[in-house]
Amino acid sequence: MAANFLFYAWWDWRFCLLILVGAFVDFHLALKIADAPSARARRLWLLASVSYNLGLLAFFKYANFLADNLIAVLGTTRDARFDIVLPLGISFFTFQAMSYTLDVYRGQFPATRRFGDFAFSMTFFPHLIAGPIVRASHFMPQLEGEHPLRMANLNEGGSRFMRGFIKKVLFADTFAVCADQVFGAPAAFSTATTWLGVFAYSAQIYFDFSAYSDMAVGLARVFGFEFPENFRHPYLANNITDFWRRWHMSLSSWLRDYLYVSLGGNRRGRLRTYLNLALTMLLGGLWHGANWTFVLWGALHGAALAVHKWWLETLGPTRSDSLPLRFAGWAGTFVFVTLCWVPFRSPDMATAEVVASKLIGLGSGGASWPHVQTLLLLAVAATLHGVEAARPGSTWLELSRPAHMVACFAALLVALLFSPLGHSPFIYFQF
Numbered sequence: 001m002a003a004n005f006l007f008y009a010w011w012d013w014r015f016c017l018l019i020l021v022g023a024f025v026d027f028h029l030a031l032k033i034a035d036a037p038s039a040r041a042r043r044l045w046l047l048a049s050v051s052y053n054l055g056l057l058a059f060f061k062y063a064n065f066l067a068d069n070l071i072a073v074l075g076t077t078r079d080a081r082f083d084i085v086l087p088l089g090i091s092f093f094t095f096q097a098m099s100y101t102l103d104v105y106r107g108q109f110p111a112t113r114r115f116g117d118f119a120f121s122m123t124f125f126p127h128l129i130a131g132p133i134v135r136a137s138h139f140m141p142q143l144e145g146e147h148p149l150r151m152a153n154l155n156e157g158g159s160r161f162m163r164g165f166i167k168k169v170l171f172a173d174t175f176a177v178c179a180d181q182v183f184g185a186p187a188a189f190s191t192a193t194t195w196l197g198v199f200a201y202s203a204q205i206y207f208d209f210s211a212y213s214d215m216a217v218g219l220a221r222v223f224g225f226e227f228p229e230n231f232r233h234p235y236l237a238n239n240i241t242d243f244w245r246r247w248h249m250s251l252s253s254w255l256r257d258y259l260y261v262s263l264g265g266n267r268r269g270r271l272r273t274y275l276n277l278a279l280t281m282l283l284g285g286l287w288h289g290a291n292w293t294f295v296l297w298g299a300l301h302g303a304a305l306a307v308h309k310w311w312l313e314t315l316g317p318t319r320s321d322s323l324p325l326r327f328a329g330w331a332g333t334f335v336f337v338t339l340c341w342v343p344f345r346s347p348d349m350a351t352a353e354v355v356a357s358k359l360i361g362l363g364s365g366g367a368s369w370p371h372v373q374t375l376l377l378l379a380v381a382a383t384l385h386g387v388e389a390a391r392p393g394s395t396w397l398e399l400s401r402p403a404h405m406v407a408c409f410a411a412l413l414v415a416l417l418f419s420p421l422g423h424s425p426f427i428y429f430q431f
Contacts, residue, residue, distance in 0.1 A: 029048055092127070186358055196371065251287075284298050
């Protein structure tokens, strides 16, 4: 566990205490929930846990957002912003802590009496700062017994880690060059280049976040632990519901199980179901950051999920499995998701408006920039995505096979030689 805190302290040692105190608080509140003599007492202890974790998020992540909007409403010019440093990965470890106390409250997982086990599950370094969100019910049973280093785990975990590393430095960082330029000054580029920048960011965020997830899963595997999968070819989804079953699965399942279900799920009629879907995604958007752009992104996905739910309940699932209909479903979903990344990536609503206007050909012309590396890697990425989807369980990196080992190190060499220079942190570090 000391190594986990050393890993986090490499960023800022001061916030190690925040994580340790949080683990101590939730550990003891879970025991209070488990030992409570009445249902009312259980609810009060759960409320204390949820309030503590949401209070941390509200202070560190949303205090300045609320202050800025309050200033705008009051029409004052007074500076009310706070000098707050956002702890790395706070959204992930607070959600993980809440899932534990909620599972204990629901009777789905017994409260552990060993603080060391709970603290280790909270701070295990592969998932600490950017997920996946690993629930205690999935991870803590794995702490039983010893975990000696095994060659099979080293092979499997090392292959997975290398795969994520190549995704990051070769694909994600190359796409970032085009996306950052376009979103940094969208008025300067033509419509075609703006579209390229939007597609580049759509590819960047997938490869960036799935790369981190691969590296986290791989590192955990090296030490003999299993993490849940976080991505399953999301850009091949045929509808928006299917997309959210494939994208950031640890978060989407968390939102479903602990927010959507708690709001009533689909148990209170159609209109309430649609409202619950919309509200869940709206809050999911706000979870990503204190900015109206994230709220808009969540609202768009919430509306799309509600419309798809209405479509299925009103017209029923399509009985045709024809290629044109499947292609139309995939294309519509992919374009919608890609366009929704516009507000997500934009630093503010004004930038999102400029990008949107450029996409439909409004405004002045601007420079044309057919970024060759981006076009080439988009073609390669689409091919790899399709091949892996067509062969479930296959991987283009498996160190136990000589041919794959050669391909792995060749890809690694290409990644190191041709990836962009400079520091490029993982996108989800900011969340």
